[in-house]
Amino acid sequence: MRNDTVASTPTTTRAARRAASQARILDAAREEFGRRGFEATTVRDIAHRAGVDPSLVLQHYGSKSALFTAAIQLPAGEPQEAADHLADVLNVRAAALPPEMRALVRSMLTVPEASEAVRRHLDERIGNLAAGIGGPDAELRAAIAVSSILGLTVARHFLQLRDVSSASDDDLVRVATQALTAALQPQRSD
Amino acid sequence: MRNDTVASTPTTTRAARRAASQARILDAAREEFGRRGFEATTVRDIAHRAGVDPSLVLQHYGSKSALFTAAIQLPAGEPQEAADHLADVLNVRAAALPPEMRALVRSMLTVPEASEAVRRHLDERIGNLAAGIGGPDAELRAAIAVSSILGLTVARHFLQLRDVSSASDDDLVRVATQALTAALQPQRSD
DNA sequence: GTCTATATACCGATAGAC
DNA sequence: GTCTATCGGTATATAGAC
Structure with missing residues (x-):
């Protein structure tokens, strides 16, 4: 220097x-x-x-x-183990969104480049998560969980839905973790 | 005339x-x-x-x-009973999106008027759903369920995530219904 | 009632002064 | 290296011909 x-x-x-x-x-x-x-x-x-x-x-x-x-370049996230990264993501999403992620999500519906970047990012997450949970419909269940987190992110940080925005970080993480954990469980096929 | x-x-x-x-x-x-x-x-x-x-x-x-x-004006949806409307919404979202809804969602992150319209629409849905399920954190659980449906809609019809887009309507509705039903159940508070 | 022509404004991008 | 001035393009919106 x-x-x-x-x-x-x-x-x-x-x-x-x-x-x-x-x-x-x-x-x-x-x-x-x-x-x-x-x-x-x-x-x-x-x-x-x-x-x-x-x-x-x-x-x-x-x-x-x-x-x-x-x-909109995201810092290269480590591949990460499996299902416990769900908690990490949820925590990140519940608190403040990093500026580059916020810029990326804001334009994901209107700018093809942003749309592609989000798709690649989430497809990778889904793959990792699916490999970690196994069972029938693993990919689909993982995709639903990841999509749900996306929806929560949009609801809390962009649309500011009443009951999502007013909830404390702790409450949101607690209840959402319960919900997503339940959602990730394999279901009986009757 | x-x-x-x-x-x-x-x-x-x-x-x-x-x-x-x-x-x-x-x-x-x-x-x-x-x-x-x-x-x-x-x-x-x-x-x-x-x-x-x-x-x-x-x-x-x-x-x-x-x-x-x-x-972007949505046809005035009936107030609707309670939790069984979840299945309706899910079906609608899994198949094709009505043109006015598609126009609305496409711009919800970038046009304030669209953002407000979606917020009002979903806040109302959350209120109805919360009233139907009861229990602790009813509003928050309902908000998470509705936000998840939003995320699935975006993932399937706008971002075209791999495992969400490739799933058949039937598979998606079946697994998502299971997941959301589980997510809506009250949890033990231990 | 529908189309032609245009007013007005702002954008991204460039060239050149300092 | 940073700022001034401006070019070329395109948008919304309007006025007037037919």
Whole structure:
């Protein structure tokens, strides 16, 4: 970090400012895309939130679409064991949603790229979960459980349904865990 | 309706053509809004699908927003008894989605008016369901069940998750009904 | 009543000054 | 490296011809 000979600019190293701007733009993009979705968000909105000039946004990321792609990248989640990751996911969903996830979900119904990203993400989760529970209809039961978590996420963080939003994190996690655990049990086929 | 003196146009009654155009425009609007959402849909798209001139669309409905409002109105569902309506909803969601519901859900994450409409609709369903099941956490359990159905709807008809889309209507309804029935049961509080 | 032409505005993106 | 100015395109919406 202090690899340079002489600091011509006293405090901020010349290229570090650029990197800082780039990061601020990305944060601002996640926030704006997460609030109103890809289409309603303008490059000018993002620039204003980041405190930079609109042209800088495109200078750094090339296009609005490329910036969106960068903004919705999820941190590579570990493959994870099996069914106990259900509790993790549920906890994450009950509390605040990470900015990149929020941006991704906000546009999943209207932007094909976001739709694909969510599909891939959830298909993978379903596969892992199905492998962990076994029994008849394992894939379908796992898919229903994962879809239910998606529905809860939308209900709580985007639609703000009354009884989902007003519940405490603890209550929601407790009751939802019970419900999903029950839902994951194999059923008699009579 | 036949208050006028003489039919100057022989076959099509003068105002009947206008009503027919209006209905065709509304159908086309539901289709287009349901496919790509409110913002990505242009008045020109709707006019093209309806086979009319773009300016006619605004002549009839005043604005794109007013047309959207008309397009997402749900047929007033009866209050309905209680828990057995769960099966109805599930069946509807497993098969095809009505055009106005599809248009509504497609934009529920990006258009405030659609978000509010879905919230009101689901809050009402939750209230009815909660009243029918009783027990501890009735509202929360009902909210989780309704949110799960929403998640399944999104997964099947919008994201097309692998294991949800590939399942037959019968399998999906059977397993989901089992899962939701289990989820709605009161749990021991130990 | 339906279509042509256009007003008005805002968007994404680019070029060039500093 | 950052900002100013602007281009080109497209949208909604309106006014007027037929």
